[in-house]
Amino acid sequence: MALASGRGRAPSPHLEDTLPIxxxxxxxxxxxxxxxxxxxxxxxxxxxGSIPIRTAQRPGRRIHVxxxxxxxxxxxxxxxxxxxxxxxxxxxxxxxxxxxxLAHGLVLHxxxxxALPLYAVVWQGTWAWSTSARYLGALSGAxxxxxxxxxxxxxxxxxxxxxxxxxxxxxxxxxxxxxxxxPATGDRYTYSTTWCPDPLDGPPPHLRLRKALTGxxxxxxxxxxxxxxxxxxxLDSSTVAVLASRTAPDPVNAVTIHPRGVxxxxxxHYARLTAAASDxxxxxxxxxxxxxxxxxxxxxxxxxxxxxxxxxxTQSRLLAQFRWMxxxxxxxxxxxxxxxxxxxxxxxAQLADLLRHRRYTRAVRExxxxxxxxxxxxxxxxxxxxxxxxxxxEGASAALTTELTREVKPTRSDVRWFSTLPVxxxxxxxxxxxxxxxxxxxxxxxxxxxxxxxxxxxxxxEIREVARTAVADAELADACGIDLHNPFLDASVVDAVLRxxxxxxxxxxxxxxxxxRAFADLLPAGLVARTTKGAFEADHYGxxxxxxxxxxxxxxxxxxxxxxxxxxxxxEQVRHAAAGVPMPLAHIEQAxxxxxxxxTITHTPDPVWGALVPGKVE
Numbered sequence: 001m002a003l004a005s006g007r008g009r010a011p012s013p014h015l016e017d018t019l020p021i022x023x024x025x026x027x028x029x030x031x032x033x034x035x036x037x038x039x040x041x042x043x044x045x046x047x048x049g050s051i052p053i054r055t056a057q058r059p060g061r062r063i064h065v066x067x068x069x070x071x072x073x074x075x076x077x078x079x080x081x082x083x084x085x086x087x088x089x090x091x092x093x094x095x096x097x098x099x100x101x102l103a104h105g106l107v108l109h110x111x112x113x114x115a116l117p118l119y120a121v122v123w124q125g126t127w128a129w130s131t132s133a134r135y136l137g138a139l140s141g142a143x144x145x146x147x148x149x150x151x152x153x154x155x156x157x158x159x160x161x162x163x164x165x166x167x168x169x170x171x172x173x174x175x176x177x178x179x180x181x182x183p184a185t186g187d188r189y190t191y192s193t194t195w196c197p198d199p200l201d202g203p204p205p206h207l208r209l210r211k212a213l214t215g216x217x218x219x220x221x222x223x224x225x226x227x228x229x230x231x232x233x234x235l236d237s238s239t240v241a242v243l244a245s246r247t248a249p250d251p252v253n254a255v256t257i258h259p260r261g262v263x264x265x266x267x268x269h270y271a272r273l274t275a276a277a278s279d280x281x282x283x284x285x286x287x288x289x290x291x292x293x294x295x296x297x298x299x300x301x302x303x304x305x306x307x308x309x310x311x312x313x314t315q316s317r318l319l320a321q322f323r324w325m326x327x328x329x330x331x332x333x334x335x336x337x338x339x340x341x342x343x344x345x346x347x348x349a350q351l352a353d354l355l356r357h358r359r360y361t362r363a364v365r366e367x368x369x370x371x372x373x374x375x376x377x378x379x380x381x382x383x384x385x386x387x388x389x390x391x392x393x394e395g396a397s398a399a400l401t402t403e404l405t406r407e408v409k410p411t412r413s414d415v416r417w418f419s420t421l422p423v424x425x426x427x428x429x430x431x432x433x434x435x436x437x438x439x440x441x442x443x444x445x446x447x448x449x450x451x452x453x454x455x456x457x458x459x460x461x462e463i464r465e466v467a468r469t470a471v472a473d474a475e476l477a478d479a480c481g482i483d484l485h486n487p488f489l490d491a492s493v494v495d496a497v498l499r500x501x502x503x504x505x506x507x508x509x510x511x512x513x514x515x516x517r518a519f520a521d522l523l524p525a526g527l528v529a530r531t532t533k534g535a536f537e538a539d540h541y542g543x544x545x546x547x548x549x550x551x552x553x554x555x556x557x558x559x560x561x562x563x564x565x566x567x568x569x570x571x572e573q574v575r576h577a578a579a580g581v582p583m584p585l586a587h588i589e590q591a592x593x594x595x596x597x598x599x600t601i602t603h604t605p606d607p608v609w610g611a612l613v614p615g616k617v618e
Contacts, residue, residue, distance in 0.1 A: 019049030022130030023105040025182035035608040041253035056080035067096030090491035093215040103594035105184040105346035112177030112195035113491040115467040127182040137168030138606040145169040150434040153590040157419040159465035197498035206518040208496035216487035219246035224333035228253040232265030236337025245281035260288040277524040293317040295543030299596040303479040304604040309472035312593035322480035339488035351385035380413040400439040426569035
């Protein structure tokens with residue numbers, strides 16, 4: 001019995017699609033629900049907003065598919081009629097999870113890319129789960145997890161340190177790409193890894209990417225034919241926009257942001273080139289934004305999210321775009337090319353993989369190409385790659401504690417499992433201690449994906465971090481009435497790219513050759529020939545200088561209140577950065593984003609849970 005309508009796909013979107021869904025591992029009576037949530041009859045599930053839910057059942061077995069999923073109604077029913085296949089959460093387009101309600105508990109099949117992350121917490125002798133860690137934190141009375149905060153701003157380039165940990169103490173992120181059994185009793189859950197991107201023979205990578213990304217965009221266009229798309233002038237957003245225009249029945253609104261009064265520049269040129277080549281299928285919409293939308297503006301006005309959003313520092317610009325689209329264009333669903341960089345680029349560890357697979361000629365060729373691109377010496381690069389071939393991930397994990405606290409700065413010639421930066425001087429000793437604890441916890445845990453090539457394993461970590469945090473950006477969009485989608489982060493797309501055998505992986509120094517080859521017939525030749533993308537460093541430094549008075553007044557005070565930073569030393573570092581003193585901005589930017597999130601969480605009421613309110617899911 002499916003709860004969907006029309007063409008066997010997910011129901012049409014409404015506002016608040018990023019509002020959560022959740023439930024319990026038991027169906028005992030009198031379980032609470034968030035205030036205003038709909039309850040699904042004969043189930044422990046509840047839903048806020050209109051995230052798609054489709055249900056199929058047979059005696060003694062009920063299956064739910066939650067999230068956007070390209071499975072037909074018949075395919076959903078098959079999940080109830082037969083055992084759920086291992087590849088169920090990446091065989092169709094979309095970002096979704098599969099739930100099995102059984103007499104002894106709940107079985108969750110999670111999204112391998114973590115684009116639909118699931119969270120869980122033990123509550124009164126059972127498990128509560130949800131797509132929102134914040135809602136579970138409110139249910140369990142959890143406080144902010146300071147260890148997770150420390151990892152966020154002290155080691156932003158090592159996301160694995162926070163594996164499984166959320167910003168709410170005791171609330172866990174369930175393992176992506178896994179089959180997880182949540183017992184009805186609240187006993188510790190067990191899980192097995194179901195997705196591992198081992199190399200696959202078959203169609204070449206560009207054909208696999210074309211099929212997967214086309215299906216991902218088509219799913220959104222079928223769901224909302226009036227959708228819009230970013231058109232930044234880069235390859236990723238341009239490809240998504242063109243695919244949407246070829247699927248939607250009417251021309252697609254394609255939005256390009258540009259500085260007010262500036263009507264030239266490379267990005268705008270390529271955006272116009274793409275729109276002009278679309279035969280009227282793209283309505284090119286230019287959105288000029290001014291100084292009031294600079295980065296670092298209004299950081300105390302960020303809408304509430306599960307975690308610090310990637311666009312926190314640029315939220316003024318992002319929210320202005322979404323509000324304008326909703327008001328002027330009537331947009332409800334918006335596509336971006338976000339995630340394309342993470343999915344399509346190869347990390348330097350590919351050199352180590354080539355050496356390990358004894359592809360010496362190609363390794364040397366790629367090292368020379370990468371060295372020319374980065375303006376570095378090739379010999380140290382190859383030496384570092386050779387050393388990495390002799391270093392296991394377990395060994396690199398064990399060395400993380402030392403690397404995170406040492407004063408030696410990594411060089412651009414380093415080829416490593418983990419990219420670390422020295423801990424900044426403004427970090428409090430308690431924060432450093434928490435970071436060391438997190439590194440020790442990670443080193444002691446088994447790797448759920450052993451045996452993968454280093455470059456593939458590194459990409460899995462990065463993609464999952466990008467996909468999970470992108471949900472927070474979707475929450476920002478939701479505050480403006482926009483349902484935000486990132487097709488590159490669909491598990492089907494990630495799987496298609498990461499399965500490439502080592503000999504078919506793109507060169508380290510090439511600019512998205514798989515994407516270019518996959519869609520060369522759909523994109524303008526001038527765009528396909530592009531080898532760079534726009535840079536925004538000047539915009540960020542300008543915004544930092546403009547916002548400096550407010551940052552020197554309030555910046556870091558929330559992290560300081562948690563005993564994690566020295567606010568005086570932190571603000572002095574911000575002053576130096578605004579003055580143009582050369583330094584990496586990663587720690588400062590992540591600290592400001594975490595501080596803004598803490599401010600919002602502190603000043604926003606917690607979600608309210610109450611007794612079950614009967615409702616009906618249409």
